[in-house]
Amino acid sequence: MSPRRTPVDTAVTAPRAGATHRVHLTAAGVSLVLDVTDGRIPAIVHWGAALGVSGGDGPTGTAREPGTAGEPGTAGGPEPPNRSAALGAAALDALCEAAVDVVPNNAVDVPVRLGIIPQQCDGWIGRPGLTGSRADGSGWAPRLVTRSLHLEGRPLTEPHVETGPARLRVDLADENLGLAVALDIELLESGLLRLRAALTNTLETPYDLDELTLALPVPGDADELLDFAGRWGKERTPQRSRFTVGTHLRENRRGRTGADATHVLHAARPGLGFRTGEAWAVHTAHSGNHRHLAEQINTGTRLLGGGELLLPGEVRLGAGEQYVGPWLYASYGAGLDDVAHRFHRHLRSRPHHVDPRRPVTLNVWEAVYFDHDLARLTDLADRAAALGVERYVLDDGWFGSRRDDTSGLGDWIVSADVWPDGLGPLIDHVRGLGMEFGLWFEPEMVNEDSDVARAHPEWIMAPAPDRIPLESRHQQVLNLSIPAAYAHVRDQMSALLETYDIDYLKWDHNRDLLEAATRATGRAAVHEQTLATYRLMDELKATHPGLEIESCSSGGARVDLEILERTDRVWVSDCIDPLERQQMNRWTSQLIPLELMGSHIASGRSHSTGRLHTLGFRAATAVFGHLGIEWDLAAATEEELEELREWIAFYTSRRELLLTGDLVRADRGESALWVHGVVAADRGSAVFSLAAVGRSAESQHERLRFPGLDPAATYRLRPVRIGPRPSGLTMPPWMTRAAEEDGLLVPGAALTHSGLAAPLLDPEQALLIDISRARCTDHLPGPGGPGDPIERR
Template structure:
């Protein structure tokens, strides 16, 4: 007698989220509900919800209800995007998987109904006709995030045709009320620009074909109730944790069914499975929230809960790029280190230009040897001086790239990713080194290891300055982006194994590699090459939809910005950079004594509040006035908070009226006080009555700032009624400290 296939309803719940799955009758898991917590359920209720999810029969549709699994299957009648697209010599393109085992956290599911907290449901299925096996993992994390991935395996015998995988994408359903899309556009120097549109019938698909995440990556593709904001409105979003080619999509069918999905975007022939071989998709993360802040908090809490998440205080970092560019003069760089130490910098990073032939962007990439002409005594004297000053030393690499004008390219032209015997069009005068080739991988690993062995280097700024175009392996012509991405991960992981404590920053023409794949191997990302604070206000605002502030490189720019040519006061530059992992990108040798004093005060303020900024919940207030951004970090126990008022333009009314401070404990009483850092009052600033004494507090500002008496109100009053906004010139940041008042 043939045993019955595993069959169960599974209800997972954590952090205010429920995921109710139907894995009955030997079929792949289907989502009955993904969203707000349902509370305790019974098997009877679960079955009733499954029945309630069956649509009525209407003319000219399938005779049976179309069942949407997390891996959407055409054989069920699903006419949307299929989950698995592939074939074996033109056949086996529409598999019908039947479940053979079902486990929760590694234990077989025995009963017809399982209700539990976070954990992993693993479904194994097979199609003997198509000679394929499937493993589908669905996990509810403690933060309320859902993530899922699939592994497809060829079970064909020896000599059978290869199974060519074109696509393996997973999908999560969303309710019909979620009819507004939010995703992100962007370009170099202006990453993650939000854009909204209605979700109509059809597919909204965002493809990344650049071999890296891309400045215009969807980052998180969300759909929600029309008008959803930071603090309210249900919203569902997905993110593909992969740094190579990828896709996200939102689809609504003529039946009203709608899904969010995504996966790796595979180039032709990248995954061809021989007998016994497998391909595993990247994790697809799903984040539900009542408002974008709750959605973001689920990502942040998950990331902060990982063993590999950086927990030591994020050191104040000075990067020398915009101070010296390629003009590396040892004496000047030592002087810059001494200026940096004097203002409280804790990490000093030597950027591009230290290696052989690298006097500009056209030559030298791949020649990872210290340039003897510029550094006749090696990097040792600079490294020693930096560490003697009490700072860590960091160094720039671009391991995945090569200049055609380099000793490496001349010796091994076959190591360049290329198609049909032709080099791809150059970008930034460089090509891509094929790390999928063991010889090329071993060379880069050996050279980086040699440098890290020789010098006391605590940190790598890891750059990636061009898209992967015509990225094939010579001489076979096989597409190489998939292998290149895995090799980059492997190179990072190997270096971290060899050098415990080494930290890595993911930089890619600025913010073109920001995703949950690369962050498994790195300790922060570079948000953008543009550190104009006005531009950074928007970019940080939306990058925090995925990553918490401590993972975002945020530097204080020069007085005249190198990217936009704008001039900004130090208070705006520093106040903007404070909300992240603070750094400096400025030739301090050219700063005035007053600027250096104020800069030291900003650094001291950051060092005194970074624990709050880097462990608290990110809060962003909704406002009808786009010229005032109100955001901050609220401690987990709600006893402390730091809020920022960023005046990014001029309002159509004056005074502006009230702003609110959400995210505090409603019944607690809080004192709200302005934080004043500069020694002189900020011009163009007028504090309202509630902040009486703020102007006079400027003269008393100490190294870590000081605060005016302020006002005492409940968290509910601050969130619902708010305070009158200060009067301010545009391009200013004001900071408020909010602390619980001790009981009388």
């Protein structure tokens, strides 16, 4: 590794002997209370529901840091959010003291204290947070203590601080072992918590880092774990287990986030559902090897944690060198929807978040595969534009000798054999139709049968010069941590972006990183490869403003919050079968909002499962995401094209709602009828889906409830009627009336609390309900007359 060299801060003064600080941060219904007692490593006393009493400033002695009458970190201006929910110094002390455990028999003689970086010197007998060593074997058992604290960049001197969302920097050190840690703890306005640690070696002798994992405590009655597994074509499959003594360890050694990634690890009290049960959840924001863990020791203490998984020798810190770990995001909520909303609101608050008016996309992969023919591709463009498609993406097969997946990968030069006049004729045609143009790349990979591999075999990742990993999809990994290899890929991609008017890159990554090392030395290089990929994306975006990038990795094998700092959507899965996508879209959205999820309408027979589905089910599934098409439109009937045109028109008319509203999952996750939707921020409109994903053991379904709406309002419900009637649809009376008339007026309280009778549908059918707040001139039906006008709200 070539760690970042940073000067070691020797000027920071340590707190006075025995200094104690208690910090309370609160935002969006969440409180975080930190205890730094006697200068020890910070411990989380409370992370969960907001504490404090609204309306007061707290007892005297509670400091307002930083600034007393301004935004966090400034003087002047409005109060920080939730600043009024103060506990006061005495209550903070009482809360921290009440959290101190008793000393059990046959244990250390002081109460065990779980720090954010767990360490044995505090009596912790579970997995340590920081492990590593020097050549003589020392340095493996650090004793980190707090040297200074800064809140929003200002030194923290007061013993008690309460404020709204803010970032706390804690400088830790073990001066004897020559280790310093900068720990960032930030509560965001969404109520989402994130933590990150950076380790610096302050001695002259090198330090080999093995692991840096952060931990957050969860209540002892959080008895259930929920995380995810999966495989290619069936990503993000939920799995539940009991939280018992020991370690639930999910280590990912694929060199990418993985189709079987943990995604989000939850610990929950009994009764966890979409809108019930308290849950605490973590996500490691890293696109290479990483870990998540849930651990309980025999005292009953429980934690969730995560960090990067480092291979032997990947991080060797010289004097003054620093390793910066990934962000560990943590979300608390009352139910899974609440947990998800915190992630979504954080992502949507970023200044570089995507525009919700996302272009409807045609990707030509399942239409033509490697058979690139200008006449056929321009015909697809004509058909797509006539339907209302706004972006056209040319997939794999346009470069080098790439006529199938066995050769050419890594040679990012337009094939003269297939494209004698270059890509210009196709791009000009596409843009002349008013559509954007996108192009497929796989920058981190290479075929052995390629010009670049023949010229530079040393650029292929391998554990030794005379040994090479097993092929996967006939390809190997190109080592971007080698500067010349990095420059080769960057320059070839940049040349194409400068030559052609390209708006969008579909960035693929089709194999795991097995035996991934620098071939000349045999040194593991997954860590450096991951950072180089980030750097390449950042550089291309900086030099080509407005360029969008899609993260595709054998489908959905690279979905994490760090890759989404530099990409604009993820491809949920290579499987576009709508039945499978109902599950995968549902659980991908536990972390990211719908506008970041590529969701396409495929051909009638799924290319990955062989199932046949109606266009109605395919489209009703796909509109909950960034809509696209993956279908040979030349093979579609006129009836299918007309129905597809209507679905695209429906989507574009509701696009802003679908891609900015709050996700709501209204079923219990056990029924054969899945009910989910999107509700506008002002609760004025919503679109809900009723999707039959199987057959129910009962002849009728549960009543339909539509959470998230305003119980005090009145709404007009309209079934969405596009194309043929869904198979097996038997509508209850209210739905029949809504379909025959211009919708049906229903009080919001009935929709949110009592519910409506559910229709019957054959399996693998779906029906959408469009909901809008009634106007003041609308009337609720009454006995014998049109009813009373609805009051203006």
